[in-house]
Amino acid sequence: xxxxxxxxxxxxxxxxxxxxxxxxGVPLVAGCAASTRDHNSKDKGFTPSSFLQITEDNEIHFxxxxxxxxxxxxxxxxxLVAEELEVNPEQIQxxxxxxxxxxxxxxxxxxxxGGSNSISAWFRPLRQSAANARELIRNAAAQQLNxxxxxxxxxxxxxxxxxxxxxxxxFAALAGTLPVVxxxxxxxxxxxxxxxxxxxxxxxxxxxxxxxxFGIDIDIPNLYRAVVVRSPVHGGIxxxxxxxxxxxxxxxx
Amino acid sequence: MISFQLNGEDVSxxxxxxxxxxxxIRDYFKLKGSKFGCGKGLCGACSxxxxxxxxxxxxxxxxxVSGKSVKTIEGLGSADNLHPLQQxxxxxxxxxxxxxxxxxxxxxxxxxxxxxxxxxxxxxNAMKGHICRCGTYPRxxxxxxxxxKALNSTASRPVGYxxxxxxxxxxxxxxxx
Ligand code: FES
Ligand code: FES
Numbered sequence: 001x002x003x004x005x006x007x008x009x010x011x012x013x014x015x016x017x018x019x020x021x022x023x024x025g026v027p028l029v030a031g032c033a034a035s036t037r038d039h040n041s042k043d044k045g046f047t048p049s050s051f052l053q054i055t056e057d058n059e060i061h062f063x064x065x066x067x068x069x070x071x072x073x074x075x076x077x078x079x080l081v082a083e084e085l086e087v088n089p090e091q092i093q094x095x096x097x098x099x100x101x102x103x104x105x106x107x108x109x110x111x112x113x114g115g116s117n118s119i120s121a122w123f124r125p126l127r128q129s130a131a132n133a134r135e136l137i138r139n140a141a142a143q144q145l146n147x148x149x150x151x152x153x154x155x156x157x158x159x160x161x162x163x164x165x166x167x168x169x170x171f172a173a174l175a176g177t178l179p180v181v182x183x184x185x186x187x188x189x190x191x192x193x194x195x196x197x198x199x200x201x202x203x204x205x206x207x208x209x210x211x212x213x214f215g216i217d218i219d220i221p222n223l224y225r226a227v228v229v230r231s232p233v234h235g236g237i238x239x240x241x242x243x244x245x246x247x248x249x250x251x252x253x
Numbered sequence: 254m255i256s257f258q259l260n261g262e263d264v265s266x267x268x269x270x271x272x273x274x275x276x277x278i279r280d281y282f283k284l285k286g287s288k289f290g291c292g293k294g295l296c297g298a299c300s301x302x303x304x305x306x307x308x309x310x311x312x313x314x315x316x317x318v319s320g321k322s323v324k325t326i327e328g329l330g331s332a333d334n335l336h337p338l339q340q341x342x343x344x345x346x347x348x349x350x351x352x353x354x355x356x357x358x359x360x361x362x363x364x365x366x367x368x369x370x371x372x373x374x375x376x377x378n379a380m381k382g383h384i385c386r387c388g389t390y391p392r393x394x395x396x397x398x399x400x401x402k403a404l405n406s407t408a409s410r411p412v413g414y415x416x417x418x419x420x421x422x423x424x425x426x427x428x429x430x
Contacts, residue, residue, distance in 0.1 A: 070350025070387045200343055207351030208342040209335070210286020210326035214352060217285035225280070227292050 051097075051126065052081065052133055058169025060085070060092045060157065065103035065122070067096070067113040068203065075202045076119055077126060083194045084130035084186055087157040087168075089202055127186045133175075135184035137168050140175035257318045260328030270316035275299040277315045278325055286326035286355045290384070297383035300356035301325050307363040307379075326355035329362055337404060338362050341396035349387035357383050361397050369405055371397070 053061040062081050068074035074094060082089040097103040097111075104111045107121045134154055141159040142149040145166070153160040157168050206212040216225075224247070231237070256265040259282065266281055273292075278284050278301070287310065290298030294309040301310050302324035330336035335343070338361050348354045357380065364371055364379035371379070376397055385393070 068350075070348075070352075072349070201346055201348070203351070204343040204346060204348060205332050205335075205339075207348035207354055208339045208358065209329075209331055210284075210355040211332070212351045213285070214288070216289060219283070227289065230293060 051102075051129055052085075054133065054137070054168055054172045054175070056169050056172050058157070058167040058172075060087060060168070061095060062092045063095050063097040063103070065097045065111070066105065066118040069113065071116075071118070072201060073113070073118045075199070077122055078202055079194045079199075080119075080122065080126045081130045083192055084127045084184075085134050085157075086154045089194055089199070091157050094202065124186070128184070131184040131186045132181045135181040136175040136178055137171050139178050139181070140171035141166065143178075144171055144174055255315055255319050257320060258322040260324055266315065268315060271314045274301070274310035274313045274315050274318055274323070278310065278323070284325050284327050287359075288352055288355060290353070290356075295382070295384070296353070297356040297360065298353050300359040300383070302359055302363055305363060305366060307360040324359075326358060329358060336362060337400045338365065338396065341400040341403075342393075345392045345396045345399070347389055347392040347396050349385075349389055353383060353385045353387075353389075357385070357393055361393070361400075365397070365401055365404065369401055371401060373398075 051063050051065070053059075055061070062078055064074060064077055066073045066077060075089070078089050078092050078094050082092055085092075099111060101111075105113070105117070105121050106125065107117055108115065137159065138149060138152055138154055141147070141152055141161070145152075145159075145161050147161045151161070158165040159168065159171065160166075201207075203212060254265050254267050255270065256263065258264070259278075264282070266277055268277055268281060275287060275289060278287055279289070287301055288298040289311060290296035292311045294312040297309065299309055299311040300307045302308075302322075303310075303313070303318060304321050330339045336358070338358055342348060342354065342358065360379055360383060364376065368375060373394075376394060380390075380393065380397075
């Protein structure tokens with residue numbers, strides 16, 4: 001397994017903003033030649049090939065780079081983001097990331113979930129990215145509120161200043177125009193509020209109401225669903241097989 | 254044309270009579286909460302209520318539900334109106350991947366609708382044949398036991414808790430949501 005050696009300079013990229021507030025990603029490798037999207041386009045409020053988005057109406061979106069398959073990574077990685085962003089995990093809207101280079105697991109060097117490594121692979125990168133976002137919000141708030149940066153308190157998705165609380169979203173637009181913060185401090189192990197605590201899984205409601213979406217639940221036009229016909233007796237084998245009786249499928253490579 | 258009740262609504266479908274109910278629900282009515290696991294009645298992922306009983310719908314031809322009432326996980330409760338068992342599932346972190354849980358919940362709710370004080374053995378009997386690859390059985394059992402207890406003691410029944418309506422053993426006289 002290769003060593004995780006993120007270049008700090010490229011650790012965080014500030015992506016497109018206007019209209020969408022602050023959008024952050026953590027492509028850890030410089031440039032994304034194969035990227036299907038123009039990351040620097042300023043007119044894209046929505047950039048799914050990134051990890052984090054804070055909108056002006058205070059929605060916090062996280063694009064989960066690993067697959068949830070029962071191991072709880074939906075909750076786990078979201079918790080990492082929440083911890084450093086200073087929001088409650090429930091405040092974050094989680095989306096499954098589409099296939100994209102940016103989302104590849106850096107220790108496995110591909111977009112793959114397995115090997116029990118999701119937390120170890122993402123423990124620092126995601127926290128760093130969220131911490132950077134938090135500091136950008138702080139800097140924006142300081143400017144916008146005309147307050148000294150050091151006196152702003154960030155907690156539960158709000159910036160406190162002189163007894164007043166302002167949601168992060170108020171500062172998202174400005175934050176998107178500020179110089180990127182690359183190495184905001186991340187918390188020490190003893191300072192965690194969410195990491196290491198037991199909590200209801202964030203997808204518990206979806207998985208208890210039949211609304212969690214699995215691969216088999218996706219409908220696309222002309223999709224055929226095939227299921228294995230099993231022998232009614234143990235060890236039985238087919239006697240005959242008429243290939244011609246099957247519908248002909250067009251296989252796309 | 255086959256007519257039945259689906260989650261309280263009258264519906265009709267024009268579909269080959271031997272189509273398993275599961276696929277009618279998933280592909281025709283687009284209710285995707287009930288899952289396909291084995292197609293052989295062996296895993297329970299596809300379970301729904303048929304006139305209040307939990308049945309394996311992957312081997313249940315749609316023709317056999319004509320005139321009957323079908324309830325799916327979508328009809329059991331929703332995020333803003335959870336069935337007490339769903340609440341207990343969440344509280345106990347019962348699901349892992351979640352794939353088997355719709356079926357598990359349908360059998361558990363069919364059980365409690367008929368028997369609010371199930372013994373351990375009765376729970377095992379009602380839930381047997383529900384395969385959970387993630388091995389969530391102990392939490393499921395705990396959630397069922399806790400729910401039965403909560404529903405039994407009106408005093409401790411939180412506001413909004415209601416009893417399943419089919420084959421009611423006791424009508425909920427408590428506060429309604
Ligand atoms: S899918 Fe019906 S019992 Fe397995
Ligand atoms: S929760 Fe994964 S199969 Fe039961």
